Structures are given as structure tokens and as C-alpha cells.
Amino acid sequence: MNSEHMILGVALTNSFGAHPAAWRLPHVNPEAYTDIDVTVEHARTAERGGLQFVFIADRLFLHGDLAVSNPLFNMDPIVTLSAVAQATERIGLAGTASTSFFEPYLLARQLKTLDVISNGRVGWNAVPSFEPDAFANFGKEPPAREKKYERLHEVMQVVQALWGSWGYEAGKPDQQGRYADPAHVKPVNLYGTQVGTRGPLPVPPSEQGQPVIIMPASSGYGLQAAVMYADIIIAMPSSIEEGRAQRQAIRQAAAQAGRNPEDIKYLAFAGFTTGDTERDALDTRLALDAHTDIRGPLARLSAYLGLQQQLTRPDEPLTTAQLTAVQAHPQDARSIRAVELAHAGWSPRDILAHAVFDPYPSVVGTAGQVADHLQEWFKAGAADGFMLNFDDFSTEIGNFVEQVIPVLRERGIFHNTYEGKTLRDHVGVPPQYGVNPRITTGPQ
Amino acid sequence: MNSEHMILGVALTNSFGAHPAAWRLPHVNPEAYTDIDVTVEHARTAERGGLQFVFIADRLFLHGDLAVSNPLFNMDPIVTLSAVAQATERIGLAGTASTSFFEPYLLARQLKTLDVISNGRVGWNAVPSFEPDAFANFGKEPPAREKKYERLHEVMQVVQALWGSWGYEAGKPDQQGRYADPAHVKPVNLYGTQVGTRGPLPVPPSEQGQPVIIMPASSGYGLQAAVMYADIIIAMPSSIEEGRAQRQAIRQAAAQAGRNPEDIKYLAFAGFTTGDTERDALDTRLALDAHTDIRGPLARLSAYLGLQQQLTRPDEPLTTAQLTAVQAHPQDARSIRAVELAHAGWSPRDILAHAVFDPYPSVVGTAGQVADHLQEWFKAGAADGFMLNFDDFSTEIGNFVEQVIPVLRERGIFHNTYEGKTLRDHVGVPPQYGVNPRITTGPQ
Ligand SMILES: Cc1cc2nc3c(=O)[nH]c(=O)nc-3n(C[C@H](O)[C@H](O)[C@H](O)COP(=O)(O)O)c2cc1C
Ligand SMILES: Cc1cc2nc3c(=O)[nH]c(=O)nc-3n(C[C@H](O)[C@H](O)[C@H](O)COP(=O)(O)O)c2cc1C
Numbered sequence: 001m002n003s004e005h006m007i008l009g010v011a012l013t014n015s016f017g018a019h020p021a022a023w024r025l026p027h028v029n030p031e032a033y034t035d036i037d038v039t040v041e042h043a044r045t046a047e048r049g050g051l052q053f054v055f056i057a058d059r060l061f062l063h064g065d066l067a068v069s070n071p072l073f074n075m076d077p078i079v080t081l082s083a084v085a086q087a088t089e090r091i092g093l094a095g096t097a098s099t100s101f102f103e104p105y106l107l108a109r110q111l112k113t114l115d116v117i118s119n120g121r122v123g124w125n126a127v128p129s130f131e132p133d134a135f136a137n138f139g140k141e142p143p144a145r146e147k148k149y150e151r152l153h154e155v156m157q158v159v160q161a162l163w164g165s166w167g168y169e170a171g172k173p174d175q176q177g178r179y180a181d182p183a184h185v186k187p188v189n190l191y192g193t194q195v196g197t198r199g200p201l202p203v204p205p206s207e208q209g210q211p212v213i214i215m216p217a218s219s220g221y222g223l224q225a226a227v228m229y230a231d232i233i234i235a236m237p238s239s240i241e242e243g244r245a246q247r248q249a250i251r252q253a254a255a256q257a258g259r260n261p262e263d264i265k266y267l268a269f270a271g272f273t274t275g276d277t278e279r280d281a282l283d284t285r286l287a288l289d290a291h292t293d294i295r296g297p298l299a300r301l302s303a304y305l306g307l308q309q310q311l312t313r314p315d316e317p318l319t320t321a322q323l324t325a326v327q328a329h330p331q332d333a334r335s336i337r338a339v340e341l342a343h344a345g346w347s348p349r350d351i352l353a354h355a356v357f358d359p360y361p362s363v364v365g366t367a368g369q370v371a372d373h374l375q376e377w378f379k380a381g382a383a384d385g386f387m388l389n390f391d392d393f394s395t396e397i398g399n400f401v402e403q404v405i406p407v408l409r410e411r412g413i414f415h416n417t418y419e420g421k422t423l424r425d426h427v428g429v430p431p432q433y434g435v436n437p438r439i440t441t442g443p444q
Numbered sequence: 445m446n447s448e449h450m451i452l453g454v455a456l457t458n459s460f461g462a463h464p465a466a467w468r469l470p471h472v473n474p475e476a477y478t479d480i481d482v483t484v485e486h487a488r489t490a491e492r493g494g495l496q497f498v499f500i501a502d503r504l505f506l507h508g509d510l511a512v513s514n515p516l517f518n519m520d521p522i523v524t525l526s527a528v529a530q531a532t533e534r535i536g537l538a539g540t541a542s543t544s545f546f547e548p549y550l551l552a553r554q555l556k557t558l559d560v561i562s563n564g565r566v567g568w569n570a571v572p573s574f575e576p577d578a579f580a581n582f583g584k585e586p587p588a589r590e591k592k593y594e595r596l597h598e599v600m601q602v603v604q605a606l607w608g609s610w611g612y613e614a615g616k617p618d619q620q621g622r623y624a625d626p627a628h629v630k631p632v633n634l635y636g637t638q639v640g641t642r643g644p645l646p647v648p649p650s651e652q653g654q655p656v657i658i659m660p661a662s663s664g665y666g667l668q669a670a671v672m673y674a675d676i677i678i679a680m681p682s683s684i685e686e687g688r689a690q691r692q693a694i695r696q697a698a699a700q701a702g703r704n705p706e707d708i709k710y711l712a713f714a715g716f717t718t719g720d721t722e723r724d725a726l727d728t729r730l731a732l733d734a735h736t737d738i739r740g741p742l743a744r745l746s747a748y749l750g751l752q753q754q755l756t757r758p759d760e761p762l763t764t765a766q767l768t769a770v771q772a773h774p775q776d777a778r779s780i781r782a783v784e785l786a787h788a789g790w791s792p793r794d795i796l797a798h799a800v801f802d803p804y805p806s807v808v809g810t811a812g813q814v815a816d817h818l819q820e821w822f823k824a825g826a827a828d829g830f831m832l833n834f835d836d837f838s839t840e841i842g843n844f845v846e847q848v849i850p851v852l853r854e855r856g857i858f859h860n861t862y863e864g865k866t867l868r869d870h871v872g873v874p875p876q877y878g879v880n881p882r883i884t885t886g887p888q
Contacts, residue, residue, distance in 0.1 A: 023617060030617035034648055036530070036561035060549065062646040066624040070617070071646040076557035082526035083561055086480065103545050105504065105581045113520035117480035117527055137549045139640030173467060173474035173514070180510040196583030202506040202515040204478055 001428025005415045006378045006408070007265055007385025009053045009094065009234075010046050010397065013074055015039045017393035018271055018358075019288045020069035028394050033070050039080060040087040042397055049401030050417055052426040053092025053123060055214075055387060056080060060098060060134040068291065078110050085118035092423035094123030094214055099155040100148065101129065101138050105197050107155070108162035111211050112203045120207030120422035123232065125214040128152045128222070147194075149221045154192030156213075156229050157435055161188040163210035164434020165200035180204070208422035209433040217246060217266075227253045227264070231429040234387055236269045236360045239333035243268050243382030263430055268383040270373065271355060271362030273391045274399045278365045285353040285364050288391055297352050304335045304356070305342060314349040318342050333361070360389065367403035374404075375413055385427075445872025449859045450822045450852070451709055451829025453497045453538065453678075454490050454841065457518055459483045461837035462715055462802075463732045464513035472838050477514050483524060484531040486841055493845030494861055496870040497536025497567060499658075499831060500524060504542060505577040512735065522554050529562035536867035538567030538658055543599040544592065545573065545582050549641050551599070552606035555655050556647045564651030564866035567676065569658040572596045572666070591638075593665045598636030600657075600673050601879055605632040607654035608878015609644035624648070652866035653877040661690060661710075671697045671708070675873040678831050680713045680804045683777035687712050687826030707874055712827040714817065715799060715806030717835045718843045722809045729797040729808050732835055741796050748779040748800070749786060758793040762786050777805070804833065811847035818848075819857055829871075 001007075015032035016022040023030055032038040043054050056077040064072035074080050077095035085093055093114070097107055115122035128148045129135065135142045142148070167184035188199035215226035217235035226233045233250060237243035243266075251261035273288075275281030298311050305311075306327035311318075318326070326342055329335040334356050341351045355362035363373045377383050390396035408414035418426060445451075459476035460466040467474050476482040487498050500521040508516035518524050521539035529537055537558070541551055559566035572592045573579065579586045586592070611628035632643035659670035661679035670677045677694060681687035687710075695705035717732075719725030742755050749755075750771035755762075762770070772783040778800050785795045799806035807817045821827050834840035852858035862870060 023623060024619045026619070028619075030619050030623075033617075034560050040530070062629065062644055066614070066626045066629055067622045070623050073646070075560065075647050076553050079522065079526045079554050079557045079561065082523045083530040086484070086527040086530040101547050101550060103547075103582055106545060109520050110523050113523045116478050116519065117523065133642075136642040138547055139635055139642075170510070173477075175468045175470070175472075175474050178511045179467060179474075179514050182510045185506065185510055191583055198577075198580040198583075200506055202517070203519050 001419065001426065002415065003262070003428070004412060006374065006383075006413055007267060007427050008051045008388060008414070009055045009092075009267060009385070010051050010388040010390075011057060012039060012042055012054045012393070013057045014070055014072055015042060015393060016070055017391050017396065018389040019391040020064065020072065021288045021291050022392040022394075023070045024291065025287070025392055028392065032394070034075070036080070036083050038394075040084055042393055043084045043088050043091060045397045045401055047088050047091040049405045050415060051091060051388075051401075052385070053094045053423060054084065055094045055123075055125070056096060057125070058096035058098070059131070060101065060129055061131065061137050078114065081122070082114055082117070085114060085121065090121070090418045090421070092121050092123055092212075092426050093118055094125055094212075094423070096125040096127055098129040098134070099126055099152040100134070102155075104155050104158040104195050105162065105201070108159040108201055109203060111159070112163050112201065112206065115206040115208065115211045116203060120209075120424065122206075123212040123214050123423050125216070125234070126152070126156060126229070127216060145219075145221060149225065150192075151194045152225055154195050156225070158188075158190050158192065158195055158197050160210070160435040161190045162197060162199050162201040166202065166204050168205055168433065170204070205433065208424040209431055212423045212427065212429060217250070223250070223253070226250070227257055227259075230264060231424075231432075232265045232267060232427060234267050234269065237382065238361060240377055240380045240382040242333070243377060244380060247382065247384075265384040265427055265429065267385045267387050268377060269360035269387045269389060270377075271358050271360055271389040271391065272370050272396060272400065273355070273362075273364045274367050274370055274396060274403060276366065278369065281364045281366065282350055282353045285355065285391065286349070289353065294349065294352070297357065298348055300357065301338060301348055301352060304329070304332070304338045306335070306339075311348045315347050317345045317347055355391075362389075367399070367407060370400070370404045371407040371411065374408065375411060378413060445863065445870065446859065447706075447872070448856060450818065450827075450857055451711060451871050452495045452832060452858070453499045453536075453711060453829070454495050454832040454834075455501060456483060456486055456498045456837070457501045458514055458516055459486060459837060460514055461835050461840065462833040463835040464508065464516065465732045465735050466836040466838075467514045468735065469731070469836055472836065476838070478519070480524070480527050482838075484528055486837055487528045487532050487535060489841045489845055491532050491535040493849045494859060495535060495832075496829070497538045497565075497867060498528065499538045499567075499569070500540060501569070502540035502542070503575070503578065504545065504573055505575065505581050522558065525566070526558055526561070529558060529565065534565070534862045534865070536565050536567055536656075536870050537562055538569055538656075538867070540569040540571055542573040542578070543570055543596040544578070546599075548599050548602040548639050549606065549645070552603040552645055553647060555603070556607050556645065556650065559650035559652065559655045560647060564653075564868065566650075567656040567658050567867050569660070569678070570596070570600060570673070571660060589663075589665060593669060594636075595638045596669055598639050600669070602632075602634050602636065602639055602641050604654070604673075604879040605634045606641060606643050606645040610646065610648050612649055612877065614648070649877065652868040653875055656867045656871065656873060661694070667694070667697070670694070671701055671703075674708060675868075675876075676709045676711060676871060678711050678713065681826065682805060684821055684824045684826040686777070687821060688824060691826065691828075709828040709871055709873065711829045711831050712821060713804035713831045713833060714821075715802050715804055715833040715835065716814050716840060716844065717799070717806075717808045718811050718814055718840060718847060720810065722813065725808045725810065726794055726797045729799065729835065730793070733797065738793065738796070741801065742792055744801065745782060745792055745796060748773070748776070748782045750779070750783075755792045759791050761789045761791050806833075811843070811851060814844070814848045815851040815855065818852065819855060822857060
């Protein structure tokens with residue numbers, strides 16, 4: 001891993017893509033949600049492009065209105081990644097598991113087993129759950145935020161302590177001697193208020209020691225935890241300025257906590273629909289939006305453009321009078337972008353098709369435009385890399401690998417191939433085994 | 445599935461085999477415990493033989509003395525089976541998961557996801573944990589037996605209710621219409637004293653609906669639960685008489701509970717070391733026992749032979765005086781077998797090498813002797829099939845598939861190939877989706 005190169009993770013999550021209507025496209029296999037072969041094929045394409053890892057987000061309840069969309073998350077990230085591990089060689093395998101429900105012994109065992117059998121390619125996106133719908137599936141009410149993060153801290157430490165409990169010093173099996181030195185496979189005896197364990201975990205070190213830890217940049221509590229534990233922080237900044245500011249704040253907090261800021265990689269979410277021309281890309285997006293009632297989005301767009309009146313002609317560029325009246329909300333990246341697009345002469349429908357209201361910055365355009373976006377953010381210090389999201393995964397992953405990756409390589413900002421074997425190698429984070437000394441003082 | 449044919453499951457568990465010294469054999473890969481390719485190869489060999497399923501037992505703590513043996517269980521059954529699923533086509537995939545620690549929502553999700561992606565090949569061996577060492581890994585003390593089985597009943601019902609919560613009536617995704625009919629993906633709202641859930645689980649039916657349920661024939665409480673929920677009951681009878689009696693008792697209890705006795709398959713554990721001759725097989729076993737101090741086993745053997753004095757010449761057949769003195773304990777199948785072997789002229793070392801003290805009946809002999817054992821038990825109604833255990837998995841699975849399976853087929857007691865696609869097809873148990881009506885009245 002070379003810091004001139006960006007890191008690229010890609011959200012597999014549900015096998016259709018980020019757009020809830022992707023499953024309807026005629027070229028898409030409508031059974032992709034349950035067909036592991038589709039997921040495997042997507043992961044293999046990403047691997048062909050040298051992407052550092054695939055990523056599976058998670059929610060512990062049914063998310064998505066089945067009348068119009070597939071369930072928006074994966075059936076089960078760990079089970080899915082284990083199957084994908086078996087069908088891939090090099091790409092990293094990152095999955096989300098909530099700290100709110102899993103017993104740490106079971107979670108530590110599953111993640112480290114997966115890390116061992118994949119030869120050190122696993123990343124764990126550790127998140128607390130927050131939705132009442134998730135807690136209801138465990139017969140519980142959501143706890144207060146303090147309790148939620150207390151459990152997160154305890155789970156992070158217990159899981160890592162278990163990971164480290166089979167020491168490297170136990171050695172490799174020696175058929176003439178012993179299987180392992182029992183003196184170096186030791187209990188951890190770590191007990192918090194909410195969870196605890198005796199240990200040890202009967203899982204030897206993986207090729208990268210233990211899984212890489214990923215955490216989201218969420219609230220203050222969440223960021224504080226991420227700075228303590230995470231190798232990778234994933235975030236959804238809406239602009240370069242916001243990304244740069246958050247990345248800097250994290251690096252400073254890391255340094256204050258005694259960590260090397262280089263050891264935390266900050267990845268920004270970004271979404272893509274690519275086409276041979278910008279018009280092609282917009283048409284692809286419009287096909288996805290075909291089932292969406294445009295009235296709600298149009299009303300929202302009027303507001304973001306700072307107009308007093310509704311937009312009534314979705315397919316005509318704004319009138320001169322409207323263009324004179326538009327005004328961006330200066331703090332809102334979406335509003336600024338919408339105003340730019342209006343001035344460039346796009347119709348309201350096309351402005352919407354530029355994905356201005358996606359939850360993260362998105363490019364609907366050519367491979368060159370996609371590469372420009374990534375390069376601009378990366379060069380501005382707004383991110384160490386990106387978490388890619390595709391509207392229609394089945395088509396876009398191929399477009400990205402065949403059209404965007406070569407451009408990034410030409411520009412010297414993406415590696416030519418995997419330099420190492422493990423996810424730690426791929427993303428350039430240092431070895432860690434067991435609970436890192438930085439947190440032996442316990443949750444704060 | 446034809447009732448003239450026996451069902452054969454095979455315990456993969458740890459990838460070395462049932463003998464704790466198997467990892468030392470020169471032809472064995474000493475890294476098999478952590479190398480998924482070994483497990484996959486074993487499963488593929490079993491599949492080549494048409495075995496109905498592979499099986500992974502589990503304990504939630506480090507089991508086995510690392511100075512002399514590998515950890516005796518699998519790193520993680522669910523993660524391992526998901527990788528194996530990806531590398532096999534037809535064979536069933538049965539894994540153990542304790543009802544004592546897993547949250548039912550997470551467990552239901554993992555098992556059904558695995559069932560969906562493997563095209564309906566999954567079986568769940570549902571067991572309560574009992575060892576204090578397991579509870580310690582969850583920061584807990586073992587509960588009273590009543591509480592342990594109360595939780596088991598609640599988990600069985602909540603998991604199955606979640607499995608059934610995405611109804612068949614929800615339909616398949618229709619790209620011109622809806623993804624699924626939300627009216628048939630419904631909450632379950634099932635709450636017990638120890639666990640509960642709202643649901644639904646966002647996992648559609650698998651090719652066999654939901655996983656097959658396996659339960660062990662353990663104590664009275666355990667058997668009562670097995671008769672309520674299990675499709676397959678696994679057991680360790682020590683003799684044909686014991687197997688027949690237990691199988692009959694289960695069938696009667698099933699009938700009383702309103703189930704068709706044919707719908708529960710009773711499988712007996714059995715162990716094997718095969719050789720071209722009985723002498724060869726014994727020598728293979730002796731090589732495994734080479735690291736075992738023989739003094740303890742010899743003392744135990746004297747007692748089982750009913751002798752007052754110790755056996756001091758391990759490599760000589762018993763003297764006439766000793767043979768006159770030996771006397772079997774009439775209720776003890778091991779003692780009866782040891783006396784038979786002594787009378788047949790085997791030395792004490794060879795009697796031990798016949799695996800008389802294995803935890804289940806074992807054959808150390810030729811393929812014909814192995815087939816005779818299985819046939820005799822099967823024809824006597826002592827089992828509907830077997831859970832095979834091999835001393836040295838790497839060699840014995842191939843021996844079994846190439847030498848024993850053809851004999852069983854010749855004798856018309858094993859199928860020629862998989863007749864169906866799912867585990868339910870392979871073992872001949874009826875469809876089930878959601879909580880079977882037989883248990884809607886709740887735990888007793
Ligand atoms: C980039 C990003 C990715 C996230 N991924 C997930 C996820 O996959 N699953 C999940 O339950 N929550 C996810 N979250 C939510 C956070 O874990 C957190 O619960 C949420 O931001 C609320 O945090 P708070 O309670 O500290 O305000 C993500 C958040 C961010 C910013
Ligand atoms: C054939 C058989 C297989 C079993 N497999 C497992 C297993 O894989 N993991 C486990 O924890 N217990 C296993 N058990 C143990 C039982 O689940 C049960 O906990 C034990 O027999 C004690 O039961 P009791 O508390 O009702 O006496 C097995 C038991 C039998 C008879």
C-alpha cells in the first residue's frame with residue numbers, strides 16, 4: 001500500500017445495488033437477493049479490478065417496502081462472506097455486525113474463523129444498532145445512548161482480547177512434538193458490566209493476525225470509539241470541505257490518543273452511474289427512477305433551489321426568471337450542486353437524475369467524470385479512499401472495473417494489482433493482535 | 445429416499461478425525477484444523493460417495509489438550525459450512541449451534557441464509573450447552589436443567605416461527621409487478637420468558653423451505669424436546685438392543701405426540717478404521733495409539749474382562765487360566781465385546797486396538813466387517829442410519845467411499861445416488877415451514 005494510491009471498497013450489501021428499483025431492470029436477475037452465484041460474480045469482478053475489499057452493510061430488521069423493492073440489506077453478512085471467501089482469492093471481505101446483540105464469544109469466533117479460512121482477508125464493520133425495529137427483533141427496547149456505547153466498548157475489547165488469546169508464541173503444529181504450546185493459549189478473564197468472557201478462543205492467528213476493524217463516523221460517541229479501535233473509518237461527508245474537516249479532526253484525535261494518524265484510513269461514501277456520455281448515464285438513471293412518482297422529488301428540488309414556486313415543467317430547462325431567482329443554501333452541498341446543474345441548463349428531471357438527493361455524493365456521468373470526482377476528493381485530502389456504491393450493481397461494477405480503474409491507474413492514483421495478500425496489506429494498516437495497548441485502560 | 449436404504453451422515457467436526465492423535469500421522473496435513481481446503485476435500489469425497497450429509501459437532505470452549513492433540517471441535521460450524529456449501533453441490537450440511545447463547549433472530553437468520561444459498565441442504569443440530577466451561581465464555585454460570593430446557597423450547601419455537609415468517613404466498617419477484625406480497629411477510633410476535641422476537645425475518649423460503657432439525661437423544665428432557673421438534677435424532681446406543689429399544693421408544697413417543705413415527709429418523713453413532721485385512725486395520729489403529737500410555741487402558745481392560753489381576757503381557761494372548769477367569773458384565777456391551785475378543789485369541793493390546801473403549805460402537809477391520817456392522821444394526825431395526833466417525837478422516841473417508849459404499853449398494857441397503865436435491869429429500873423427512881402445528885401449544 002502506497003499513500004499515493006487511493007483505497008477502494010465496494011458496497012455489495014444487497015446484490016442489486018443502491019437504487020431500490022434496480023431489481024426491476026430487464027437485464028437484472030430478479031433472484032439476486034437469494035442467489036449466492038450473483039454475489040460471487042460481483043465479488044469476482046471487483047477482484048479483477050484490484051479493489052481492496054467488498055463491503056456488506058447490515059440492519060437487523062426487514063428494511064425496504066417489498067411491494068416496490070427488494071429487502072435493502074443482505075440476508076446475512078457473515079454467511080454470505082464465508083461463501084464469497086471460498087470463491088475468491090485476494091479481495092478483502094468486510095461485513096457489518098452489530099455490537100448490540102451478538103455474544104462477543106460467538107462474534108469473535110465467527111469473524112476470526114472467517115479471517116483464518118480466507119487467509120487474512122476479513123474486516124469487521126462494528127456498529128451499535130439504534131433502530132427500535134432492530135431491538136424489537138430481540139424482544140428489547142433500545143437502550144439509552146450511553147448504555148449502547150458502553151456495550152460497544154465492552155464488546156470491542158472482549159472480542160479483541162479473545163482474538164489475541166491464542167498467542168503467536170503457541171507455535172505451529174509439530175508432528176514430532178506438540179500441537180501448540182498451551183502456555184500461550186490463555187484465558188482472558190475480561191468482564192464488563194454488560195458482557196464478559198473467560199476464554200481462550202480456540203482459533204490460532206490468521207494470516208493477518210486478526211480482522212481489520214472498520215467503524216462508521218457517526219455521532220460524537222461513535223467517532224470517539226472509532227478513533228480508539230478502528231483501522232478504517234467510513235463516513236458520508238457531503239462535500240470535499242466536510243470530508244477534509246472530518247478527516248483532519250479524526251487524525252488529530254488519533255494523534256492525541258497516541259496513535260499514528262497514518263494508521264487510520266478515512267473512506268468517503270460515493271455513488272455512481274456511468275455511461276458512454278453524460279446523457280447515457282442520465283438515461284440509465286432515469287430508467288431506474290421510472291417507477292418513482294416525481295412530484296415529491298420536484299417539490300424537494302424547488303426548496304433546494306431556493307424557489308418560492310413549484311417546478312411545473314420537469315422536462316424543460318429552468319426559465320430565465322427561475323434562474324435569476326434560484327439561490328443555493330450556502331451550507332448545503334446538495335443545494336449548491338442543484339443550483340450549479342440548473343445554471344448548466346439541465347431540466348428538473350435531469351437535475352434529479354444527477355442523483356442530487358442520494359445520501360452521499362454521487363456522479364451520474366462518464367468514466368472520466370467518475371475518475372475526476374475520485375481524484376479531486378483524494379488529492380484535496382478529503383479521503384484516503386472511497387466506499388463505492390452503484391445504482392445497478394450488475395452493470396456498474398463491470399463499467400467501473402473496465403472503464404474507471406484504467407483511468408485511475410493512468411493517473412497514478414490506484415494500484416496496478418494487490419501488492420500483498422491480506423486486507424491489512426491491501427489497505428496499509430499496521431499489524432495488531434489482541435487488544436491494542438492503546439486501549440488497555442478500558443472504556444472511557 | 446427409500447426405507448430399504450440407510451441414511452449415512454459423517455462427522456467432519458475437526459478435520460483430523462475422531463482419534464486425538466490423527467494429526468500426528470505422517471500423511472496428514474497438520475494444519476488441517478485451520479485449512480478450509482482440507483475440509484472441503486473431505487466433504488467432496490463424502491459427496492462422491494453419495495453420503496446424505498456432513499455433520500459438525502460443537503463445543504463452546506477449547507476442548508482438547510493442545511500439548512498432545514488439536515482442538516477437538518471445529519473453529520466455527522456455521523462459517524465452515526458456508527464455505528463448504530460453496531464448494532459442493534448435493535451433500536447435506538449439518539451443523540451444531542447451541543440454544544443456550546445465540547439470540548434466536550441471529551441464529552434463525554444465519555441458518556436460513558445458509559439453507560437458501562446452499563439450495564436447501566442445511567440441517568441444524570440443536571443442543572443446549574451444559575458445560576461450565578462453555579457458560580464461562582459468556583460470563584455466566586450454568587443454569588438449572590429446567591431453565592436450560594425452557595430456553596431450548598423457546599429458542600426452537602422462535603427460530604422456527606421466524607423461518608416461517610416470509611410466507612410462500614409472498615410469491616417470487618415479478619419485475620413487472622411487485623417484489624413480494626408484503627401481506628405474507630409478517631411479524632411473529634413470539635415472546636417467551638428468556639427470548640423473544642417481533643419479526644419478520646427477511647429471508648424467503650429455501651429450496652427445502654427451512655433447515656432440517658437434528659437433536660441428540662440425551663436426557664429425558666432432551667428426548668422429550670427431540671420428539672417434539674426433530675426430523676433426525678442422533679444417538680449413541682452401545683448395542684443393537686439399546687438402539688432398538690431407544691428407537692422404538694422414540695417412535696412410540698412420536699406417535700403419542702401425534703407425529704408419524706416414520707417422520708423421525710434415528711441415527712446411531714459408529715466409528716471405523718478399515719484395512720485390507722483385520723490385522724492391517726489393527727496396525728493402523730495401533731499407530732494412532734502409539735503416543736498413548738497403555739497402562740491406564742490395560743487396567744481398565746482387566747476390569748472389563750472381570751479379572752482380579754492386572755494384565756502384564758500386553759502382546760500375548762490371554763493364558764488359559766486368564767481365559768477361564770474372564771467374565772463379561774452382562775449389561776455392558778463393551779465388556780461383552782472385550783471378552784469375545786479375548787476368547788478369539790487377541791492380545792490385550794489388540795483388544796484395545798479394536799476400539800472397545802471408544803464412546804460409540806466401532807469397527808476396526810475390513811470393509812466387509814464395516815458393512816456387516818452397518819447391515820446388522822440396520823436390519824435389526826436398531827437405526828435408520830448412522831453417523832459415521834473416522835479415526836483418521838483423511839484416509840478413512842476415501843476407504844469408506846471406495847470400499848464400503850459399493851458393498852452396501854450391492855447388498856441393496858444404500859442408494860446409488862442422490863434421488864433429490866435437498867437434505868429433506870436425502871433423508872426422507874416431510875416438508876415443514878414455520879412452527880409445525882404439533883407444537884403450537886407451546887413449551888410444556
Ligand atoms: C458510513 C456509515 C455506515 C454505517 N453503516 C451501518 C450499518 O451497516 N449498519 C447499522 O446498523 N448502522 C450503520 N451505521 C449507523 C451507525 O452505526 C450509528 O448507529 C448511527 O450513525 C447512529 O449513531 P448514534 O447513535 O451515535 O447517533 C452507519 C453509519 C455511517 C455514518
Ligand atoms: C449423539 C449426541 C450428540 C451430541 N452433540 C453435541 C454437540 O455437538 N455439542 C454439544 O454441546 N452437546 C452435544 N450433545 C450433548 C447434549 O446436547 C446434552 O447437552 C447432553 O447430552 C446433556 O444433556 P442433559 O443436560 O439433558 O443431561 C450431544 C449428545 C448426544 C447424545
